[in-house]
Amino acid sequence: MKPLIVANWKCNPTTIKEAKELFDSVKKGIKNIKKAEVVICPPFLYLKELKEPSSLKKRNSVPLVGAQNCFWEQKGAYTGEISPSMLRDFECKYVIIGHSERRKYFGETDKMINKKLKAALREKINPILCIGETKEEREQGMTESVLKRQLACGLEDISKTRFPQIVFAYEPIWAIGTGKACDVEEAQKMGLLIRKIISKNARVLYGGSVNSKNAVEYIKEAGLGGFLVGGASLDAKEFIKIVKSVI
Ligand code: PGA
Numbered sequence: 001m002k003p004l005i006v007a008n009w010k011c012n013p014t015t016i017k018e019a020k021e022l023f024d025s026v027k028k029g030i031k032n033i034k035k036a037e038v039v040i041c042p043p044f045l046y047l048k049e050l051k052e053p054s055s056l057k058k059r060n061s062v063p064l065v066g067a068q069n070c071f072w073e074q075k076g077a078y079t080g081e082i083s084p085s086m087l088r089d090f091e092c093k094y095v096i097i098g099h100s101e102r103r104k105y106f107g108e109t110d111k112m113i114n115k116k117l118k119a120a121l122r123e124k125i126n127p128i129l130c131i132g133e134t135k136e137e138r139e140q141g142m143t144e145s146v147l148k149r150q151l152a153c154g155l156e157d158i159s160k161t162r163f164p165q166i167v168f169a170y171e172p173i174w175a176i177g178t179g180k181a182c183d184v185e186e187a188q189k190m191g192l193l194i195r196k197i198i199s200k201n202a203r204v205l206y207g208g209s210v211n212s213k214n215a216v217e218y219i220k221e222a223g224l225g226g227f228l229v230g231g232a233s234l235d236a237k238e239f240i241k242i243v244k245s246v247i
Helices: 016-029 044-050 084-089 100-105 110-122 135-139 143-154 160-165 184-197 215-220 236-245
Strands: 004-008 037-041 094-097 126-131 167-170 203-207 226-229
Touching: 004 094, 004 203, 004 236, 016 037, 016 044, 016 236, 037 094, 084 110, 094 110, 110 126, 110 143, 126 143, 135 143, 143 184, 167 184, 184 203, 184 215, 215 226, 215 236, 226 236
Parallel strands: 004 037, 004 226, 094 126, 126 167, 167 203, 203 226
Antiparallel strands: none
16 A cells, blocks of 8 residues: 555644645645655645645545544534534545644543544545554553553444544654654554554554654554654655655
8 A cells, every 4th residue: 555644734834825835835746756645634724725626536646635633523503613524525535533632732532532533434534543642651651551542442333344444643642743753663563553453454654753864764664554744744845855755
């Protein structure tokens, strides 16, 4: 399977003009790349502006757009929410669910994440489920038990037949935005753990301070299926280098 490289722009940039410039630069830089699937997850407001009309068909050479979050209900009186039905209507192929920043700043629990996963799957959108331990949990040797809990609770009552639709992102929280990426061996170990629990073919990404220098190791050495890139995805040149480094 081709590496999947997902850009998580988070709450950036602050203008549509900058968003377009960034997107267009990435698009230009990866124009002829067919050996990787590139997805850009901008803030919701920019999705419509950035999506290519035929991006689903031309996904080999054009970055797809994905969402950074979604709600668990399809419609109704839920002020401020965006539903999976809306994303589906928009032909959004991927949605990030359970990012550690959502868990930390917006109180998302495993239970809420489970509901969001089910709702996205129902609408045939591929969820990118983020899991990962904090620095403290890691220091206490709890990494594996945290991942097991997040997977067990997050996937509760979801049929195994749906698992191939889900992308898993191992994102140790202490590595996100810190410049301290996880050791390749450790990322490999967690990737294997996830595959042992889910399936040997599960698509597992790594996220946490990925850059153009360290990216290739997670694929070539750790055997992972791609990345979730935060900070480095806001720099078109760096992001293009990341994509090119793994193909
Ligand atoms: P980072 O973020 O690449 O800036 O560490 C990764 C993420 O939050 O997904």
